[in-house]
Amino acid sequence: MFVLFILIAAFSAKQVASQELSTPTNIIMALPKTMRAVGLYKYLPIADVNSLIDLEVNLPVLKEKDVLVEVKAIAVNPIDAKQRAPKPNVETTPRILGWDGAGVVVAKGQSAKTFNIGDEVFFTGDHRRNGSNAQYVALDEVLVGTKPKKLTFEQAAAMPLTSVTAYECIYDRLLISSKDKGRTLLIINSAGGVGSVASQMAKNLGLKVIGTASRPETQEFSLQHGTDIVLNHTQDLIPQLVAQGHGNGVDFILVNYDPFPYWDTLMKAIKPQGRICLIVDSSGLVDLRPLKDKSVTLVSEMMFTRIKYDTEDKIRHHQILEQISKWLDKGELKHTLTNTLSPINAANLREAHRLIEQQGMIGKLVLSGF
Ligand SMILES: *[C@@H]1O[C@H](CO)[C@@H](O)[C@H](O)[C@H]1NC(C)=O
Numbered sequence: 001m002f003v004l005f006i007l008i009a010a011f012s013a014k015q016v017a018s019q020e021l022s023t024p025t026n027i028i029m030a031l032p033k034t035m036r037a038v039g040l041y042k043y044l045p046i047a048d049v050n051s052l053i054d055l056e057v058n059l060p061v062l063k064e065k066d067v068l069v070e071v072k073a074i075a076v077n078p079i080d081a082k083q084r085a086p087k088p089n090v091e092t093t094p095r096i097l098g099w100d101g102a103g104v105v106v107a108k109g110q111s112a113k114t115f116n117i118g119d120e121v122f123f124t125g126d127h128r129r130n131g132s133n134a135q136y137v138a139l140d141e142v143l144v145g146t147k148p149k150k151l152t153f154e155q156a157a158a159m160p161l162t163s164v165t166a167y168e169c170i171y172d173r174l175l176i177s178s179k180d181k182g183r184t185l186l187i188i189n190s191a192g193g194v195g196s197v198a199s200q201m202a203k204n205l206g207l208k209v210i211g212t213a214s215r216p217e218t219q220e221f222s223l224q225h226g227t228d229i230v231l232n233h234t235q236d237l238i239p240q241l242v243a244q245g246h247g248n249g250v251d252f253i254l255v256n257y258d259p260f261p262y263w264d265t266l267m268k269a270i271k272p273q274g275r276i277c278l279i280v281d282s283s284g285l286v287d288l289r290p291l292k293d294k295s296v297t298l299v300s301e302m303m304f305t306r307i308k309y310d311t312e313d314k315i316r317h318h319q320i321l322e323q324i325s326k327w328l329d330k331g332e333l334k335h336t337l338t339n340t341l342s343p344i345n346a347a348n349l350r351e352a353h354r355l356i357e358q359q360g361m362i363g364k365l366v367l368s369g370f
Pocket residue numbers: 057058059093094095096128129130
């Protein structure tokens with residue numbers, strides 16, 4: 001027994017040493033060879049215990065511009081549940097989900113220049129690669145920003161994906177700026193992850209922000225995160241807009257929900273020359289013809305676009321994260337963390353996916369620690 005123990009100790013010491021020598025990256029700390037992760041082979045309903053399973057896998061291999069981040073906390077988003085949704089495919093190697101989190105940089109690729117070992121960061125991810133539901137994640141440095149200093153890792157992990165999405169909706173797609181002070185933005189579903197950040201950003205630009213929610217607690221959360229008034233989206237929105245003095249319509253609409261059931265409402269509520277931004281796939285075909293008469297602009301937002309298509313402006317992803325970080329530290333944005341589960345394991349992640357699939361989440365759900 002004693003001899004066996006010494007053998008194992010010697011063997012693992014050798015593994016760490018050989019990795020330090022052979023890995024062509026700037027590793028300062030000795031890293032373990034394997035890590036805990038949560039992933040899947042099969043795409044199953046979340047009630048199935050095999051829908052997300054505990055794994056022990058090798059650390060990810062770094063690309064040139066990657067940083068390796070030791071994960072402290074992760075957030076779960078609708079995109080995770082969508083990527084995991086039941087389908088017949090079977091993966092030959094495990095797939096690790098998760099594109100939102102916070103942690104510490106522990107290694108970097110040869111041409112990664114933005115961060116140093118030991119930096120505390122928060123990050124999104126690339127949905128074609130393995131994600132953050134693991135002790136370590138490899139990320140192109142463009143997907144990484146400086147963690148807000150005043151926030152805990154859990155609070156910071158709640159922010160990247162929704163904040164980048166909200167920022168792109170408000171600034172890059174709806175093209176809202178301080179010139180739009182006094183104009184109106186309607187946010188369908190304003191108490192969710194993206195809604196509760198977009199409402200704060202628009203409020204900071206001087207807009208009148210009209211949200212929608214259906215429960216007293218979601219309405220209250222929305223009012224605490226930048227909306228001026230909150231309509232009840234289980235009832236027709238048009239009479240409610242009229243009652244609030246917006247019978248002439250609104251200048252901008254952000255739709256954080258399937259646009260299909262809202263389509264006629266959107267066409268009626270938008271002012272001439274207004275802009276509408278969609279972030280969720282439509283469950284049915286919609287009629288674009290009413291857009292023309294009012295010269296309405298319809299835009300879409302998908303946070304992964306700049307990364308997926310390697311667009312010339314993809315550095316903006318990093319710049320947006322840095323801006324978000326400053327706003328959070330200055331108190332110009334409030335974090336939206338509402339619920340934390342610990343530790344990060346398959347059982348807790350299945351619970352998180354179940355809650356996301358139920359919809360009606362208030363703010364963000366985070367898992368922390370291994
Ligand atoms: C994800 O991680 C697993 C476990 O290390 C690995 O087998 C698989 O190839 C990785 N997938 C991708 C897309 O890198």
